[in-house]
Amino acid sequence: MATESSDSPYDKAKPFLAVVLMQFGYAGMSIISKHALNEGMSQHVLVVYRHAVATIVIAPFAFIFDRKVRPKMTLSIFFKIMLMGLLEPTIDQNLYYTGMKYTTATFASAMCNILPAFAFLMAWALRLEKVNIRKMHSQAKIIGTIVTVGGAMLMTLVKGTQLDLPWTKGYDQHASTGGLTKQDPIKGALMITTGCACWASFIILQAITLKSYPVELSLTAWICFMGTIEGTVLAVVMERGNPSAWSIALDYKLLAAVYSGVFCSGLAYYVQGLIMKRRGPVFVTAFNPLSMVIVAILGSFFLKEILYLGRVFGAVVIVTGLYLVLWGKSKDEPPSNSSNDHKVAASATQMATKTQERTETLNQDFVALDLTKVRPNDESD
Known part of the structure; x- marks a missing residue:
């Protein structure tokens, strides 16, 4: 029954x-x-508040559910966590939000589709991805990476004619930046691209760290905590002499910090770690175009963002390259080993029985979550 369930x-x-x-x-x-x-919210302060919220939300769950399976913290693991906190929560997100200030939400979301190309190149360099130049699927990954980068350049340099959608007529082309920051797509694109390189490095390092510290909740809490500390240092430097930048009220500033902290830092880091164990680091970045489409639609409605033909074409080129990479990735995944699946299923069944005896009073959803985390340890045993 367990084997059938695992293959459902x-x-x-x-x-x-x-x-x-x-x-x-x-x-x-x-x-x-x-x-x-x-x-007018400071992007540096937003990053700090975002990860402070994420730490507060995730840390209690990590303490409760990982206390029996959490491995010993070593200096090597702690150094990797510090580096991850610097790469993604601090450098990437500060660059991303600053780049968004210079452009639009749609532009920033579209540019993030170059992330799989960076992830593939870094995974290839670290031998986490298999590449055989003679194989068609490997050629597709390489060509897809080149196409993706070309699309990003096209989107940055070619604006094209304005697309007049029925609900965007009469929009001010500067409204999407709020009038506080002058649009500079080249500067914004460079910042977002650099941020994506840091993000890809973070994803690869997270995959490596999970091998020696396979507790996703605890790792997420540590990353958010280190991101809060390192981001605070950067924000204090960048906002020196401007204490009002730290003020917050019951408005969109608070909503942005809470929403991004809970859903996009806390939960996303955790879910990303779970998926990465099963499907690898490139798969995690596979669905970015969906976010781009959603942002383009909602941005035109709520942020009065205007779409341009050249940038839409550049986004299409990016997505084309992305799916060339993903097609190549799908062709080099090894077939599942039925005997290993059986061992995992049997081990999970035993752990389910033990965990249920220890946690009869806990919510069943949390029990299932705990089993998901400890399963890899049982497999290695």
């Missing part, structure tokens, strides 16, 4: 459903955060 269509679909929900969450973050930035 629902189990196979869970990683896809998870990343799709992540993209909806990221789309909501882009819209809400862009509105907060348009209202």
Whole structure:
């Protein structure tokens, strides 16, 4: 029964459903955060508040559910966590939000589709991805990476004619930046691209760290905590002499910090770690185009963003390159080993019995969550 369950269509679909929900969450973050930035919120302070909220939300769950399976913290693991906190929560997100200030939410979301290309190149360099130049699927990954980068350049340099959608007629072309920051797509694109390189490095490092510290909740809490500390240092430097930048009220600024902290830092980091164990680091970045489409639609409605033909074409080129990479990735995944699946299923069944005896009073959803985390340890045993 356990083996059948592990091979069920629902189990196979869970990683896809998870990343799709992540993209909806990221789309909501882009819209809400862009509105907060348009209202004058400091991007550096937003990053700090975002990860402070994420730490507060995730840490209690990590303490409760990981206390029996959490491995010993070593200096090597702690150094990797510090580096992850610097790469993604601090450098990437500060660059991303600053780039968004210079452009639009739709532009920033579209540019993030170059992330899989960076992830593939870094995974290839670290031998986490297999590449055989003579094989068609490997050629597709290389060509897709080149096409993706070319699309990003096209989107940045070619604006094209304005697309007059029925609900965007009469929009001010500077409204999407809130009038507080002058649009500079080249500067914004460079910042977002650099941020994506840091994000890809973070994803690869997270995959490596999970091998020696396979507790997703605890790792997420540590990353958010270190991101809060390191981001605070940067924000204090960047906002020196401007204490009003730290003020917050019951408005979009607070909503942006809470929403992005809970859904896009806390939950996204955790879900990303779970999926990465099962499908690898490139798969995690596979569904970014969905977020771009959602942001483009919502941004034109709520942020009065205007679409341009050249940038839409550039986004299409980026997505084409993205799916060339993904097609190549899908062809080099090894077939599942039925005997290993059986061992995992049997081990999970034993752990389910033990955990249920220890946690009869806990909510069943949390028990299932705990089992998901400890399963890899049982497999290695």
